[in-house]
Amino acid sequence: MDDFIINNVCRTERENASEYRKKLPQVINTILASMEDERCFVHIGDEPIHFSTTVKEMIDKFREILFPGYFSSEKIDGANLVYNMGQAVSLLYDILSEQIIHVLRHDCLRYGQACSECEKTGNTIALKVIQAIPDLRISLAEDVKGALDGDPAAKSHDEIIFSYPGLYAITVYRIANILFKLGVPQLPRIMTEHAHSLTGIDIHPGAKIGKRFVIDHGTGIVVGETSVIGNNVRVYQNVTIGALSLPPNAGEKLRGSKRHPTIEDDVIIYSGATILGGDTNIGARAVVGGNVWLTRSVPPDTKVFIESPHLIYKRHESQKELNHEYQV
Structure with a gap:
């Protein structure tokens, strides 16, 4: 039943x-x-947008080459190094050139642009990026050293390379920045947004960032497109290096203008700080304290902190409430 x-x-x-x-x-x-409603957007009949899985594969292949032996699926030694590197570089070139050609053709057809000779341009740019890898490896090595020098919790260079989300975000940014400067549309931003989704660190590929850039912890960091960051800068979690609020119709008018701050060499920015505006300049060796809100410049060798909060402690003892107020 x-x-x-x-x-x-x-x-x-x-x-x-x-x-x-x-x-x-x-x-x-x-x-x-x-779909006939002009208030909405469609992408029908155009070149398809590239898939994030392919971008991830490309980033993973970059990391294999930038840090040999760290992210390979097999042991790398003297017996197979040349073969392995040759295979990895060849595959990366194929993936990268295909992606660049794809985004060039997409924008050409969708927006009715003049022919950019997608195939030739894509292959040329891909080769330039591959040729930049030796210098890129040196730059990233300095980022790793900077992280180890300033973080007592880091036990080795290996630990930073394997596990630090800040280094992952910086690695993807430095690759994307090369593509950005070579005029590749869409792809650099898709790459940094992929890193953003994994790490919580949002670095626009157009930002200019110097040597030994260190992101400590990292979650919630934002670095805007026209930011300029010098050498030996250390940034902690939840820091915003952004633009001032703009009116709704300002996008086209201000696009390409300097909207984000300049951070000079050897600056430390502690967690929760917000620094806004294209005219805002943080001078060399300055220290910006936690939760500070800045929309104007800071001279070199200056410390900026919020006054200690006035804390109130309350407890009950024998039914009588005792209030203790003092500065911390």
């Missing part, structure tokens, strides 16, 4: 589900009709 009841319940639930599905064609027609 129980089996009979269960079977009937299952059959009824399946029939009910079919009734819901019968309503889908009407919903689909409504969705299709909405």
Whole structure:
């Protein structure tokens, strides 16, 4: 009897589900009709947008080459180094050139641009990026050393390379910045947004960042497109190096202008600090304390802190409340 009841319940639930599905064609027609609505956006009939999985594969291959032996799926030694590096570089070149050609063709066809000779340009740019890898490795090595020098919790260079989200975000930024400066559309931003989604660190590929840039912890960091950051700068979590609020119609007018701060050499910015505005300059060797809000410049060799909060401690003792107020 129980089996009979269960079977009937299952059959009824399946029939009910079919009734819901019968309503889908009407919903689909409504969705299709909405595609004629000029208030919304569609991307139909154009080159497809590249898939994030391919971008991830490309970033992973870059890391294999930038840090040989760290992220390879097999042991690398003198017996297979030349073969392994040759395979990795060849594959990276193929992936990278295909991605660049893809975004060039996408923008050309979608926006009716003049022919950019996608194939030739894509292959040329991909080769330039591959040729930049030796210098890129040196730059990233300095970032790693900077992290070890300033972080007592770091036990080795290996620990930083393997596990620090800040270094991952910086690595992706430095690759994307090369592509950005070579005029590749979309792809650099997609790469840094991929790193953003994994680490919580949002660095625009157009930012200019010097040597030995260190991100400590990292979650919640924002670095805007026109930011300029010098050498030996250390930034802690939840720091914003951003633009002042703009009116809704300012996008086109101010696009390309200097909207984000300049951070000079040897500056330390502690967690929660917010620094805004294209005219804001943080002088060399300055220290910006936690939760500081800045929209004007700071001279070199200056410390900026918020006054210690006035804390109130309350406790109950023998039914009598004792209040203690003092500075911390």
